[in-house]
Amino acid sequence: MSAIFQVDRLKKSFGGLDVTRDVSLSMEKGDRIALIGPNGAGKTTFVNLVTGHLRPNSGRVLMGGEDISRFNPMKRVRAGLVRSFQVTRVFAEMTPEEHVALAILQREGKSGRMAGSYHALPEVMRETRAILETLNLVALAGIPVSEIAYGQQRLLEIALAMALRPKVLLLDEPAAGVPHSDTYLIENALKQLPDDLAVLMIEHDMDLVFRFAKRVIVLAAGEIIFDGSPRDVTQDARVREAYLGSYAHASSAA
Amino acid sequence: MSVTEVSNDITDAFPLRRGWQRDLIGVGIIIIAAIAGYFLFPNNLALLTRIIAILLLVLSLDLVTGYCGVATLGHAALFGAGAYAAGIAAVTFGMTEPLSMVAIGALAGAVAGLVSGVVILRGHGLAQLVLSIAVIHLFHEAANKASAYTGGSDGLSGIAPDPILGLFAFDLWGRTAYVFGILLLVIIFAVLRILVRSPFGMLCRGIRQDPVRVSAMGASVKASLIKMYVISGAVAGVGGAFNAVSTQVVGLDSLSFTNSAEALVMLVLGGTGSLYGAFVGTIVFVWFEDIVSAANPFHWLTIVGALLIAVVLFAPKGLYGTAVTLVERYGRGRK
Ligand SMILES: Nc1ncnc2c1ncn2[C@@H]1O[C@H](COP(=O)(O)OP(=O)(O)O)[C@@H](O)[C@H]1O
Numbered sequence: 001m002s003a004i005f006q007v008d009r010l011k012k013s014f015g016g017l018d019v020t021r022d023v024s025l026s027m028e029k030g031d032r033i034a035l036i037g038p039n040g041a042g043k044t045t046f047v048n049l050v051t052g053h054l055r056p057n058s059g060r061v062l063m064g065g066e067d068i069s070r071f072n073p074m075k076r077v078r079a080g081l082v083r084s085f086q087v088t089r090v091f092a093e094m095t096p097e098e099h100v101a102l103a104i105l106q107r108e109g110k111s112g113r114m115a116g117s118y119h120a121l122p123e124v125m126r127e128t129r130a131i132l133e134t135l136n137l138v139a140l141a142g143i144p145v146s147e148i149a150y151g152q153q154r155l156l157e158i159a160l161a162m163a164l165r166p167k168v169l170l171l172d173e174p175a176a177g178v179p180h181s182d183t184y185l186i187e188n189a190l191k192q193l194p195d196d197l198a199v200l201m202i203e204h205d206m207d208l209v210f211r212f213a214k215r216v217i218v219l220a221a222g223e224i225i226f227d228g229s230p231r232d233v234t235q236d237a238r239v240r241e242a243y244l245g246s247y248a249h250a251s252s253a254a
Numbered sequence: 255m256s257v258t259e260v261s262n263d264i265t266d267a268f269p270l271r272r273g274w275q276r277d278l279i280g281v282g283i284i285i286i287a288a289i290a291g292y293f294l295f296p297n298n299l300a301l302l303t304r305i306i307a308i309l310l311l312v313l314s315l316d317l318v319t320g321y322c323g324v325a326t327l328g329h330a331a332l333f334g335a336g337a338y339a340a341g342i343a344a345v346t347f348g349m350t351e352p353l354s355m356v357a358i359g360a361l362a363g364a365v366a367g368l369v370s371g372v373v374i375l376r377g378h379g380l381a382q383l384v385l386s387i388a389v390i391h392l393f394h395e396a397a398n399k400a401s402a403y404t405g406g407s408d409g410l411s412g413i414a415p416d417p418i419l420g421l422f423a424f425d426l427w428g429r430t431a432y433v434f435g436i437l438l439l440v441i442i443f444a445v446l447r448i449l450v451r452s453p454f455g456m457l458c459r460g461i462r463q464d465p466v467r468v469s470a471m472g473a474s475v476k477a478s479l480i481k482m483y484v485i486s487g488a489v490a491g492v493g494g495a496f497n498a499v500s501t502q503v504v505g506l507d508s509l510s511f512t513n514s515a516e517a518l519v520m521l522v523l524g525g526t527g528s529l530y531g532a533f534v535g536t537i538v539f540v541w542f543e544d545i546v547s548a549a550n551p552f553h554w555l556t557i558v559g560a561l562l563i564a565v566v567l568f569a570p571k572g573l574y575g576t577a578v579t580l581v582e583r584y585g586r587g588r589k
């Protein structure tokens with residue numbers, strides 16, 4: 001099977017600091033990958049590079065074989081590459097319903113319409129409602145986002161990603177800032193993602209990683225030091241040395 | 255849970271109807287106020303007519319500043335372009351039919367909007383503001399230099415519009431001009447309310463709040479802003495053309511930095527991002543200016559300055575925005 005998403009020898013340095021060193025990876029339809037690594041390893045930078053929010057020094061990004069390295073972020077989204085943000089980016093004065101409806105309208109090429117309202121489009125309303133239900137946000141549908149809890153804003157980030165119906169989804173620490181009692185909502189949402197969608201999730205909660213991922217990639221100091229099965233990651237000497245020590249002990253104890 | 259039920263009801267049925275109702279009430283209030291103005295100030299119709307022209311400029315500014323978050327001190331360029339285009343069409347090319355003059359003004363304003371949008375949107379923050387100032391100065395200088403058409407610093411006079419539809423001549427008391435202006439204003443206001451509630455309007459509000467998120471949704475920030483700039487230009491252009499038709503002259507001051515800055519002041523005074531604030535701000539500012547400058551011709555600017563500081567410090571959302579917040583808080587407190 002050919003890769004739907006491919007990153008080829010990506011490099012980025014800030015000043016003298018090499019934050020991304022020769023990173024290559026590929027994803028296939030239906031992949032569930034966890035990208036882990038210590039703070040400052042360059043995980044967010046990787047997402048920024050491949051989604052076009054940062055310009056790499058060298059390297060290529062391909063979607064379904066097409067080189068999208070020169071696309072701006074907007075075009076990459078239209079090619080099916082969607083991300084969420086580690087620190088929530090939402091429209092403070094708009095409601096969750098408006099957020100999701102806007103994402104759907106955008107996906108359908110209707111966000112440029114200068115008359116009417118999404119309320120009058122039954123399919124949009126139905127889908128908006130369904131997505132908000134999936135993420136347990138229906139009760140908050142009509143409240144400006146600035147007035148809802150941060151954990152729920154995190155759920156809205158995922159709702160927006162779902163509404164865009166991507167081919168490849170990059171989630172940057174979706175559970176960060178979500179109260180532990182609510183992470184199950186995020187897990188539920190992840191379970192409801194379409195089977196053929198390729199998902200890469202950056203995550204620190206190793207329990208979540210082991211339940212979610214079929215494949216784990218470890219990034220340390222800008223370099224991929226491990227790419228393999230969740231079973232092997234805790235056994236890998238380099239990973240242990242670079243970073244995982246405490247987790248490895250924790251998981252073998254559990 | 256009661257919270258769930260309440261908010262479900264609201265999202266299912268109300269925003270649509272409430273939005274329409276509010277706008278119908280808004281249009282009703284404009285018409286009633288216009289009629290009241292006509293009968294209460296029959297000798298002051300010229301001032302009221304001037305307010306209408308300025309209002310169109312401030313509404314147009316609200317589209318780019320209030321809805322899209324673009325900071326500009328050069329918006330009079332769009333207004334002046336409409337005024338000069340209509341004036342030149344009448345004086346040089348003999349196109350004195352008022353509706354055509356307004357249409358020409360709208361077109362010229364749209365083109366000016368496109369040009370200044372392309373320039374101003376190259377910058378962000380402070381750079382954007384500086385570019386906007388450069389734009390208004392360039393427009394001003396261009397009009398000054400092209401004196402064969404614009405009359406230069408003497409202004410463009412001798413604009414003599416025909417009767418509207420061949421029926422309603424512009425009279426000495428400015429009654430026709432006033433009614434014509436009110437009609438233009440009501441139509442444009444209604445169209446703009448539809449626009450800002452549309453998906454496109456929602457997208458623009460999103461751009462103001464977080465352009466990065468908008469591009470991560472796959473929407474084009476730049477193209478949307480330029481589109482809005484063109485629309486805004488058409489609205490300001492109508493305002494300028496209407497000013498040319500109603501006053502029968504166009505001065506260089508219509509293309510001035512001062513005019514731009516005052517429009518921004520009026521918008522901030524009333525409150526950005528609602529279109530209603532533009533009404534409140536413009537009327538309060540011009541009315542205040544009229545009263546205070548008559549009462550104290552030497553210190554009126556000081557007094558206007560003090561008013562502004564008071565509003566920005568104590569009602570940062572503007573007069574209309576603050577009033578809405580207070581009403582909502584009161585409404586919630588009573589539940
Ligand atoms: N815009 C930037 N300018 C300079 N340094 C940056 C920038 N963004 C990230 N960095 C640096 O790059 C490194 C990796 O950061 P990041 O990708 O956010 O790590 P992670 O997401 O793995 O925690 C850090 O040392 C960070 O300080």
Ligand SMILES: [Mg+2]
Pocket residue numbers: 043044045086
């Ligand atoms: Mg990070």
